[in-house]
Amino acid sequence: MGEVVAGFASFYGDCSNDIVELRALRDGLKMCERLGYTEIQANSDSTATIMTVMKGRHGNWKGWYWMQEIQVLINRIKPKISFTYREGNRAADYLASLACEQKRDLVFHGENQLPQELRRITREEALGLAVICF
Template sequence: MSSKIKHFWCQGPLDRVILDELGCSIIPIVTRKVELIAWRPPERGQVKLNVDGGSCGNPGISGGGGIIRDDQGGVVAGFAHNYGHATNTIAECRALLDGLRLCRQLGLRDVLVESDSMVIVGWFLWKFWEEITTMVGELNVRFRHIFRELIWQ
């Protein structure tokens, strides 16, 4: 009986001795610190654009969307699009581009972008680089990485 027990809580001081006698190695449970996170509205006069994209498979059928909210947390606009066959990164970038286009159409100029994609927050994707950088120059845009759970709160 030499199997590994992955999730085991010792009930008493002899549990580990008994398992060792039976030849069962124990993989300790790692506890993680729980961090409470919550969506926060942008600063006064700003709007916040939360975007996300993904694909079923990578590459695969993909899509993305986003939501724009004002400094009171009120919804200004939202969108969702099918991007066809693409990678996760392409879908994330397309969602960003579509969100920035919508901000421009609505005349929104002070935009905080939040995304769970470190790729999007850290650098822009080649194919869309020129249009995104042009819009970032036209609009007052800043980028911030957030946890996935906050995008759709």
């Protein structure tokens, strides 16, 4: 775990969890490409998203467009996309909740722009601290 370079929270409106996961992955990959990062590590706690990316296609027509964009980005920036348990994805969960609460898109550049709670989460993850969820 390194320092936070950038982050985002996008409000996608009313759509399925599968579509939200695909759009968030696409948006994250696009942000990495814009910032000049390649061969990054992307994690998702959605097995459906990981399986869709591994297959290279989405079974639902609503996911087709997002999957096409993801495939183009994968070919350009060569990310490693892996499954992580929910506990390992707390920062992403926090950002998703933030976008839903505020009903708007947010972009953060650097750790100093992150909300205090998110800074705490990223520091705990960087230190490898155990997380107990109930």
